[in-house]
Amino acid sequence: MSFQEQRPITEAARSHVRETVRQWLGVRKDDALHVPEMPDNLARLFLRCEEWEIDSRDQWGNFEHGLADNTRRRTLWIPEVDEWVNSIRATLPPKVQTEPLWPNGHKFALCLSHDVDAISTQYSALQLHRLKRRELLAKSVLTGADRSFLAAFESESSRLESLRPSERPSSAVESMDRSIQIEKDFGIKGSYFFPIWPPKVDSPYDCLYTADDQYTYLGRVMTARDIMLELAAEGFDVGLHGGYHTALSLENFLHEKHLIEDETGLSITTTRQHWLHWDARVTPRIQFQAGITADSTLGYNRNIGFRAGTSKPYFFYDVGTDEQLDLVELPMVLMDGSVFSTMALELDLPRAKQIAFDLIDRIIETGGCASLLFHPENLANPATYSLYRECTAYCIEKGAWGASLKQIENWWRDRTAKLNAQSPSTEH
Numbered sequence: 482m483s484f485q486e487q488r489p490i491t492e493a494a495r496s497h498v499r500e501t502v503r504q505w506l507g508v509r510k511d512d513a514l515h516v517p518e519m520p521d522n523l524a525r526l527f528l529r530c531e532e533w534e535i536d537s538r539d540q541w542g543n544f545e546h547g548l549a550d551n552t553r554r555r556t557l558w559i560p561e562v563d564e565w566v567n568s569i570r571a572t573l574p575p576k577v578q579t580e581p582l583w584p585n586g587h588k589f590a591l592c593l594s595h596d597v598d599a600i601s602t603q604y605s606a607l608q609l610h611r612l613k614r615r616e617l618l619a620k621s622v623l624t625g626a627d628r629s630f631l632a633a634f635e636s637e638s639s640r641l642e643s644l645r646p647s648e649r650p651s652s653a654v655e656s657m658d659r660s661i662q663i664e665k666d667f668g669i670k671g672s673y674f675f676p677i678w679p680p681k682v683d684s685p686y687d688c689l690y691t692a693d694d695q696y697t698y699l700g701r702v703m704t705a706r707d708i709m710l711e712l713a714a715e716g717f718d719v720g721l722h723g724g725y726h727t728a729l730s731l732e733n734f735l736h737e738k739h740l741i742e743d744e745t746g747l748s749i750t751t752t753r754q755h756w757l758h759w760d761a762r763v764t765p766r767i768q769f770q771a772g773i774t775a776d777s778t779l780g781y782n783r784n785i786g787f788r789a790g791t792s793k794p795y796f797f798y799d800v801g802t803d804e805q806l807d808l809v810e811l812p813m814v815l816m817d818g819s820v821f822s823t824m825a826l827e828l829d830l831p832r833a834k835q836i837a838f839d840l841i842d843r844i845i846e847t848g849g850c851a852s853l854l855f856h857p858e859n860l861a862n863p864a865t866y867s868l869y870r871e872c873t874a875y876c877i878e879k880g881a882w883g884a885s886l887k888q889i890e891n892w893w894r895d896r897t898a899k900l901n902a903q904s905p906s907t908e909h
């Protein structure tokens with residue numbers, strides 16, 4: 482029995498589900514093969530209907546796992562949609578030609594991604610200054626000293642900037658350096674999502690560095706801007722980590738996207754929302770309207786697993802306007818914070834590894850993508866570092882295609898175009 486009023490699944494949404502299933506199976510669009518309809522409960526899970534039907538959100542404005550139907554059914558850690566697609570795949574006649582899910586014979590994929598909330602574990606004097614301002618803005622009652630601090634904020638920022646050349650840059654040795662080294666060791670170029678300061682609207686949650694802030698990165702003194710440019714030049718995917726207030730406002734989103742593009746000269750097309758502040762009803766459309774072509778926010782802060790029942794990429798469907806967006810969504814299945822934080826599962830390392838490997842095994846069985854999020858600054862913690870390294874090693878040992886969100890998006894778009902093209906046999 483359902484206690485929540487359910488919207489009917491429209492014919493357009495059903496058709497999107499049908500098309501997505503054919504894409505996952507790798508069946509050409511013009512192949513006359515009949516593919517069974519996805520059962521309603523799975524179609525609703527995949528389309529995220531409940532996120533339109535339930536208005537409740539947590540204290541950060543997020544739809545959390547406790548509200549989800551697959552949590553109630555105790556299947557959040559099971560890729561139910563992918564398992565159903567596998568059961569259909571097993572019934573396909575042997576003569577049906579299907580496109581492989583992943584390139585070069587890989588049976589599954591591994592997407593390494595990083596929200597660079599901080600480049601270093603240390604704050605510079607300027608960042609501490611910005612932090613104090615942020616804390617004061619969150620206070621309900623300000624003292625005279627608080628007001629004086631805020632009034633003098635800009636002039637004090639300029640003074641601190643003039644002192645910067647004599648300041649020791651913050652060290653990235655335990656954070657970004659470690660993150661890059663793991664990827665270099667495994668020959669993978671992951672995604673690095675960078676925030677940019679200042680946001681258009683202040684939030685107590687936002688990150689605090691600008692493109693000019695300085696670090697020692699891989700033994701050299703570099704600005705945040707130079708680090709982004711070097712990563713992009715080396716073939717890493719550099720995307721936007723949009724601040725808290727970008728999730729619900731196109732204006733705020735565009736402000737940050739343009740700011741990071743102006744600061745770096747890069748064209749930014751991939752993203753993950755900071756704090757996973759993402760509302761299915763609003764955020765994907767904002768991202769699409771801002772020129773973003775791939776997102777990997779769809780996961781939970783306080784749990785791991787399969788928010789949409791799948792780990793595979795797909796084109797996002799906006800249930801509110803009843804149309805597909807030209808936006809590739811790659812669900813994020815595991816984040817460091819969800820595993821270790823006291824706000825979430827709070828696991829110890831042995832149990833974290835066991836649960837992560839179980840999750841990866843289910844992704845391997847269903848040919849999906851293990852999209853993992855590890856924050857560079859958290860790699861200073863030995864347990865987080867160990868979990869990241871061992872999950873990566875496990876996936877590679879099992880034959881994963883290690884890639885960034887951008888590489889997966891490109892592969893998915895090319896593969897979809899191929900499936901949608903008229904097949905040679907039907908051309909005249």
Ligand SMILES: [Zn+2]
Binds near residue numbers: 596598722754755
């Ligand atoms: Zn973040």
